[in-house]
Amino acid sequence: MSVAADRSENLRMIRDSAGAVVPPGDLRRVRALRSGAPGIDRDVWREMCAMGWPGLRLPEAEGGSGLGMAEFCALVEELGRGLVPEPLIQGAFAARLLRGEALEALLAGERIVLPAWQERAGAIAAGRDAALRDGRVTGRKLFVPMASCADAFLVTTHDGLALVRADAPGVSLEIAGTQDGGHFGTLSLDDAPAEAVAAATEDAVDEALDEAALALAAYLLGAMERSFALTLDYLCTRRQFGRPIGSFQALQHRAADLGIQIALTRASVESAAATLDSAGPAAPRAAAVSRAKARAATASMLVTRQAIQLHGAIGYTDEADIGLYLRKAMVLANLHGSAAEHRARYARLLPETDHD
Template identity: 60%
Template sequence: MYSSEERLENIRMIRDSAATFAPLGDLARVRGQRYQPVGFDRSLWREMADNGWFGLPLPEAQGGAGLGMAEYCALLEVLGAALLPEPFVPTVLAARLLNGEPLAAQLAGERLLLPALQERNASLEAMEGGTHFCNGKVSGRKVNVPMGAGADAFLVSTPEGLALIEADASGVRLDRVPTQDGGHFADLTFDKATADLLPLDSQVLADALDEAALGTAAYLLGVAEQAFALTLDYLRTRKQFGQAIGSFQSLQHRAVNLKLQLALWRASLDAAAATCDAGAPVAQRRAAVSRAKARAA
């Protein structure tokens, strides 16, 4: 167990390392990835693995660093501020659901396995039979896999367990759905696609989804704080009627309101991370994560 001083030092070092890896203002690489078939840099994704970031919140027994949500969120804030398009949160989510050789390959950056968990309409899919595994084959569909065109394989949730399906397997169709920021989602259709069935603990999945939601909230906070910093800089330099527009009272009031919202957002995020790291009861932890994610959204 880390002392509070050790924890603060860990967070500082993580922030410094991430800021060196993804410097603010260096957006040429990010822009270059927009609207491309894959949409991110696989070599940079491997560098993240080399840094040990994919295992940051995983227990040491699973090959991770055994750190908490406070450290994980600190890292994601910096990555969000730099607008990194690499699918970091989905990578860590998948790692949470893996064991053995697939987990080792994921943490080492040798393979990219992305979770495919969402069905377009859960109640409708259930009536239609949903995505299911039978005799080593998977049939069904999943949607909204972030940056899914870059995956080597998918972790597909089924009532029978977690199906590991190669992206280039027969019976797999990937439809790339572009997003406004130049990235994409992948919608997947499986027609008797060959799969390996892995055990899936519903509690582990629920905890992993909570961590992913909190990580996403932290990434978005990094985006918002950097956008606010750029806005303040613009208010100081843009002139109208011979004076900086930041001197206009109406814009000052709007800036103050934004600053307050960011402060409330950070307080909610920090509280949720602390609640998770303190081992709070499941209901309390999920409520805290939901508050942070709702404020982020």
């Protein structure tokens, strides 16, 4: 079997494996978990770990599968279709930086470790205002997704990374609900005991952040594709003036425009994944990620908003599944860098790349 055929088979199997967690068209589990703590199902998380998902990008020598970003993006795209709330992207981010027992516990599903790196809204780079001294950390981190489910946090500081137990003295967590029924956490650390993660360099953190940003773009791609499919189905079944409303030319034009946005996003995400999987300079890799994340953030908001409008009044009700996709896009569009931040970074990097 050729390398291309082998990789195509890997992608197919990964997408199929996601069906165990994302039953096609069934959002009852997602609805049941909304607006409560911890907002995830631990059994589902352990199932994800049993399938090796958090370690998909890790070398086999470190307990991972040794696969690339193309495979990881294919996986999280399927999770985006089903609006899966379990923090796989954040867990995989942490797994890329951990070693030893902490990594083993994460990969085994025994602990959920979430990175706490953000200090301002829409940021791309890790904030490093927190201080790590003599095994204790002090600082404040914002916008930690699904923070209440964490057993520990991987905290960025100007002295390196620190692993902090969620129940350690000096740790406090303030939870704020989000539009999609999930939550963000504000993590405050006051001389909290911590374990330094010496193996993680600043470059490694930056690479992990870019991988998480691209994975989030893939998740948004899956969400917008599913919302588009629901909309097309509605246009074909809802009748007005004796015929399906999908036969009206004006609505066909709007649907075609949304299809183009989705196709452009897919091309951008797949191109960025291929760039990250190649051994190349840092600047083109970061530029490809920024292009994909900016497009996914903008397109996901456009597609899901238009999907609501094309559904008419029913789209605005909580009972309609289509509204869940808009709410998810509203929450995730700015996570791991807003579209504006990524466009600005792409513009800074453009002179150093061969990208158009």
